[in-house]
Amino acid sequence: MRLIKKLVSMARRRSPWLFHLNTGGCNGCDIEFSACLAPRYDVEQAGILLVGSPRHADILCVTGPVTRGTRAALETIYAQMPEPKVVVALGxxxxxxxxxxxxxxxxxxxxxxxxxxxxxxxCPPRPHDLIKGVAQAVAILADQQPRDRRIIEGVNQ
Ligand code: SF4
Incomplete structure (x- = not known):
């Protein structure tokens, strides 16, 4: 069991999977984030993969200020991600x-x-800053144990 945990931790460190969500920003950060995946920066060659389902993701990359219309989706997506998980605020x-x-x-x-x-x-961050942020998230993720983290009740509710 300990060996399996070690292997999973190593896989996370070597190949973190990201899910990206825009919560109502102007798309400036999203364009820079996309540039990280394009040939010039090509983070995929370092094992960083963008996935289409939060259920497969280790790292949630959020852009935008969280509008009323996107809050429910944000909470659902966060809840769907398996533990351990890391949240990165982009921009x-x-x-x-x-x-x-x-x-x-x-x-x-x-x-x-x-x-x-x-x-x-x-506003927006440059691609190499975004990559540095993801690298920090990977370091946190590799040492993180599943913990009971709940969605914080918003003051606007
Ligand atoms: S931080 Fe700036 S570039 Fe990014 S979504 Fe907000 S306003 Fe747009």
């Missing part, structure tokens, strides 16, 4: 809501709703 929007702060349509910042492990500041 200023999930960290502070940035230009969207003060809008009645905004439920963020992200840490009001989910526990955030890594912040990558910038």
């Amino acid at each position: 200023n929007c999930p960290a502070t809501c940035d230009v969207f702060a003060g809008s009645p349509a905004i439920e963020g910042p992200l840490d009001r709703i989910l526990p955030v492990d890594v912040y990558v500041p910038g």
Whole structure:
């Protein structure tokens, strides 16, 4: 059993799987995130894989300030991810809501709703900053044991 756990931990470190969610940003961060996957940066050659289902993902990469319309999807996606999992806030929007702060349509910042492990500041952050953030998430993930982390009750509810 211990050997299996060790193998799973090694696989996570070598090939983390990401799920990306835009929670209502301007798409600037998403374009930079896409650039990480394109041939110039090509993170896939380092084993970092973007997956289409949160049920397969180790790392949740969130862009945007979390609007009312996206909050439910965010919570569902987070709940569907298996433990252990790491949340990365990509850009200023999930960290502070940035230009969207003060809008009645905004439920963020992200840490009001989910526990955030890594912040990558910038509007938008550059691809190599995003890659550095994912590398930090991988380091956290490799040492992380499953823990009881619940969705934080939002103050706007
Ligand atoms: S941080 Fe800037 S670039 Fe990224 S979604 Fe927000 S406003 Fe757009």
